[in-house]
Amino acid sequence: MQQPGSILCVTLGGHSMRVAEQLLGRGWDLAQANDLAAAGRLQAHRSFMLGLLVVGAESTVPETAVEACIGASGGSEWVAVCEPQALESPAFRDLVLGSFFDHLLMPFHLNELELVLGHATQRAILRQRHDAARRHAVDALGMVGQGPAITRLREQIRKVAATEAPVLIGGESGSGKELAARAIHQCSHRSAGSFVAVNCGAISPSLIQSELFGHERGAFTGASSERRGLIEAASGGTIFLDEIGDLPIELQTNLLRFLQEKTISRVGGVRNIHVDVRVVAASHVDLAEAVAVGQFREDLFYRLNVLSIDVAPLRRRMEDVPILAEYFFQRCVAKSRTRVRGFSRQALAAMLAHAWPGNVRELFNRVQRAVVMTDRRLIGPADLGLQAVENVAGMGLDVARTAAERDVICLTLTRVGRNITHAARELGVSRMTLYRLMEKHGIALESESRLHVAPVWPEPAPVIRPTPSPRVGDPLEAMMNAPSAGFHADWAGAGKPAGRA
Ligand SMILES: Nc1ncnc2c1ncn2[C@@H]1O[C@H](COP(=O)(O)OP(=O)(O)OP(=O)(O)O)[C@@H](O)[C@H]1O
The missing domain is CATH 1.10.10.60 (Homeodomain-like)
Structure with missing residues (x-):
C-alpha cells in the first residue's frame, strides 16, 4: 500500500542530493536513492505514492533505465527536476512528456516544488481510488460491470448454477453469452470438470454428428480408429452449445435423446454410453420463432429452455461502457509498451453516444485498435473509430x-x-x-x-447520434481489414474463434 505523501527521490549527480535534504527538512516522507539500482532495491520493499527524479548539472539521463524504474513503480506519479539543457535530449523530452506528471527547471524555489508535489499527491490518491473501484468492478468470474442488468445477470447465474437443468442463454452476438455460460460452469459443483464450448454454426453439417457424439472405428471412410466426441469429452463438466439454432434438424433428435436419457451412441456404434454432462446452450436468434417456422424441434426447445437467461445488449446497459472500456484498456496496455494513459473526455462521450451493434466484443476490438493506433497520451474518438460527439471548434x-x-x-x-x-x-x-x-x-x-x-447546436449541426456500424467500403473497415493490423471489420465477429470444436 502506498503511504500518502511518500516519495522515492532518485538523485543523479551534481548537487541533486540537496533537493532531497531540503524536502526532508520540510517534513516529507522521503527515501533517497543515489542511482537507479538503489531505487530498484527500495521499490522492491516499499511502494511510493510519488517519484521524484532530480538530474544534477552535467549528468546524463539513462532514459531506458529511468523508464524501467517508472514502470516498476506501479501507480506512482513522477515529477522531474532538471537543468534546462537536459531537455535538449529528444529522448529525455519524450520521457518527460510521456511518463511524468510534471517537471521543474533549475533553479527553482522549494515552494514551487512542494506545490507540484502536492498536486501529484492528489492525482496519485485519485488514481488509487479509481484503481480500487475498477478492481471492484471485475468479479471472480471475469465479468465486468456494476449496472442493474449485469447485477441481475450475476444473480441469475448463481441461481441456475446451483441446479443441474439445461440452461438456454439468449442475447445478441458479442453480448457475453459464452462468458455467462463459463460463469455458470465455474459457479456449479462441476467446476473441477471440463468446460467444452462448441460453435454449432461453425462445424460443417457432414462432420458435426461425429464431432459431438464421436465415432467407432470404420464408421465411415477415414475413421481408422474410434474417437470420443465432444459430449463425452465434457464428461463430469459442462458442454456449451453455442448457436444451437444452427444444429441440423436430424441432430436435434439425437441431442434430445441425450438430454432425456443421458446416453449417447457414437456414429457407427450400437452401444449406449452413459455420459454425465450438463448442457448450456445459446442462440442469438429467437428459438421460439425458429420453432414456429419449423426450423427447430419444439420438444428440444422445451427441454433446453427449462431455465433461461438473457444477456442484455450493451446499448441497454450503457452505464457499464466506461468501466468495460477501462478494463479492456488495462488488459491491452498490460501487454504492450505504450505511453497511452487512458481515454479523453471526448472519447468517453463518443462511446456513450455509440449504439454498439457488436456489443461488448465491438467495444473490446475498438479499444484494442485504439491502444495500437493512437499517437497521443489520451485516446480520442477517432482512435476508437467513433465520431466525435460534437465539434467544439468555433463554438462560442x-x-x-x-x-x-x-x-x-x-x-x-x-x-x-x-x-x-x-x-x-x-x-x-x-x-x-x-x-x-x-x-x-x-x-x-x-x-x-x-x-x-436534444442538440445544443442550432439545426442542422450534429450533436449526439449513434455512429453507423462500419460498412463495406468504409475507410475504417478497410483499415481494420488490413492484414498488418490483424483486426477484422466485422465488429460483431471480430476476435471470435470460428469454431472452437
Ligand atoms: N461483462 C463482461 N466483462 C468482461 N468481458 C466481457 C463481458 N461480456 C463480454 N465480454 C467479452 O466480450 C467478448 C464477447 O463475449 P462472448 O464471446 O461471451 O459473446 P457471445 O454473446 O457468446 O458472442 P457470440 O454470440 O458471437 O458467440 C469476449 O471477449 C468476452 O470475454
Missing part, C-alpha cells in the same frame, strides 16, 4: 458552457444508471433542479435504453 463561450453542462449531466445520469436521486446528489443539485436542467437541455430518460439528448 455560451454554447460551450451549455454543452459542458449538458455533457456532465448526461455522463452522470449514464454512470448512475439513470437514477435521478443519485445523479442529483453527485451533481450537487436538488432533484427539482436536475429535472429543470434536463428539460432545459432536452435530456429525456427513455424507458428502457439510453438517454435521448
Whole structure:
C-alpha cells in the first residue's frame, strides 16, 4: 500500500542530493536513492505514492533505465527536476512528456516544488481510488460491470448454477453469452470438470454428428480408429452449445435423446454410453420463432429452455461502457509498451453516444485498435473509430458552457444508471433542479435504453447520434481489414474463434 505523501527521490549527480535534504527538512516522507539500482532495491520493499527524479548539472539521463524504474513503480506519479539543457535530449523530452506528471527547471524555489508535489499527491490518491473501484468492478468470474442488468445477470447465474437443468442463454452476438455460460460452469459443483464450448454454426453439417457424439472405428471412410466426441469429452463438466439454432434438424433428435436419457451412441456404434454432462446452450436468434417456422424441434426447445437467461445488449446497459472500456484498456496496455494513459473526455462521450451493434466484443476490438493506433497520451474518438460527439471548434463561450453542462449531466445520469436521486446528489443539485436542467437541455430518460439528448447546436449541426456500424467500403473497415493490423471489420465477429470444436 502506498503511504500518502511518500516519495522515492532518485538523485543523479551534481548537487541533486540537496533537493532531497531540503524536502526532508520540510517534513516529507522521503527515501533517497543515489542511482537507479538503489531505487530498484527500495521499490522492491516499499511502494511510493510519488517519484521524484532530480538530474544534477552535467549528468546524463539513462532514459531506458529511468523508464524501467517508472514502470516498476506501479501507480506512482513522477515529477522531474532538471537543468534546462537536459531537455535538449529528444529522448529525455519524450520521457518527460510521456511518463511524468510534471517537471521543474533549475533553479527553482522549494515552494514551487512542494506545490507540484502536492498536486501529484492528489492525482496519485485519485488514481488509487479509481484503481480500487475498477478492481471492484471485475468479479471472480471475469465479468465486468456494476449496472442493474449485469447485477441481475450475476444473480441469475448463481441461481441456475446451483441446479443441474439445461440452461438456454439468449442475447445478441458479442453480448457475453459464452462468458455467462463459463460463469455458470465455474459457479456449479462441476467446476473441477471440463468446460467444452462448441460453435454449432461453425462445424460443417457432414462432420458435426461425429464431432459431438464421436465415432467407432470404420464408421465411415477415414475413421481408422474410434474417437470420443465432444459430449463425452465434457464428461463430469459442462458442454456449451453455442448457436444451437444452427444444429441440423436430424441432430436435434439425437441431442434430445441425450438430454432425456443421458446416453449417447457414437456414429457407427450400437452401444449406449452413459455420459454425465450438463448442457448450456445459446442462440442469438429467437428459438421460439425458429420453432414456429419449423426450423427447430419444439420438444428440444422445451427441454433446453427449462431455465433461461438473457444477456442484455450493451446499448441497454450503457452505464457499464466506461468501466468495460477501462478494463479492456488495462488488459491491452498490460501487454504492450505504450505511453497511452487512458481515454479523453471526448472519447468517453463518443462511446456513450455509440449504439454498439457488436456489443461488448465491438467495444473490446475498438479499444484494442485504439491502444495500437493512437499517437497521443489520451485516446480520442477517432482512435476508437467513433465520431466525435460534437465539434467544439468555433463554438462560442455560451454554447460551450451549455454543452459542458449538458455533457456532465448526461455522463452522470449514464454512470448512475439513470437514477435521478443519485445523479442529483453527485451533481450537487436538488432533484427539482436536475429535472429543470434536463428539460432545459432536452435530456429525456427513455424507458428502457439510453438517454435521448436534444442538440445544443442550432439545426442542422450534429450533436449526439449513434455512429453507423462500419460498412463495406468504409475507410475504417478497410483499415481494420488490413492484414498488418490483424483486426477484422466485422465488429460483431471480430476476435471470435470460428469454431472452437
Ligand atoms: N461483462 C463482461 N466483462 C468482461 N468481458 C466481457 C463481458 N461480456 C463480454 N465480454 C467479452 O466480450 C467478448 C464477447 O463475449 P462472448 O464471446 O461471451 O459473446 P457471445 O454473446 O457468446 O458472442 P457470440 O454470440 O458471437 O458467440 C469476449 O471477449 C468476452 O470475454
